Amino acid sequence: MKHLILAAALISPFTLTGCVISVGGDDGHYSSDWQDREYNNRKHVSQLETGMTYESVVRKMGVADFNEMHDKNDHAYRVLFYRTQRTMDDGVTSKDECTPLVFRDGVLTGWGDGAYNQL
16 A cells, blocks of 8 residues: 555656646736727727718727617617726626717717717
């Protein structure tokens, strides 16, 4: 029995050398991803102008985090939500972390909560 324990003690260090425990892993990379994304979205929003077409805005901004359609007074309203600030450290994007872009009949009419609340 002593020989078995001694053999296991001598072999264990060589068999466990490939084991690595990573705590935290790539958290820093994830952190910079959302920060870069928010910064880029804020930068693009600051360059928007009313009257731009839906297609030109999507080409500039990319895919929206949320998308809504509303019909009101014989007009089609589309609202795109882009993440521009973080409010919760939960890894999930919510509308309160986004800036809404409001389009009426395919033309940008405004952005921000004020434009969205006028719908």
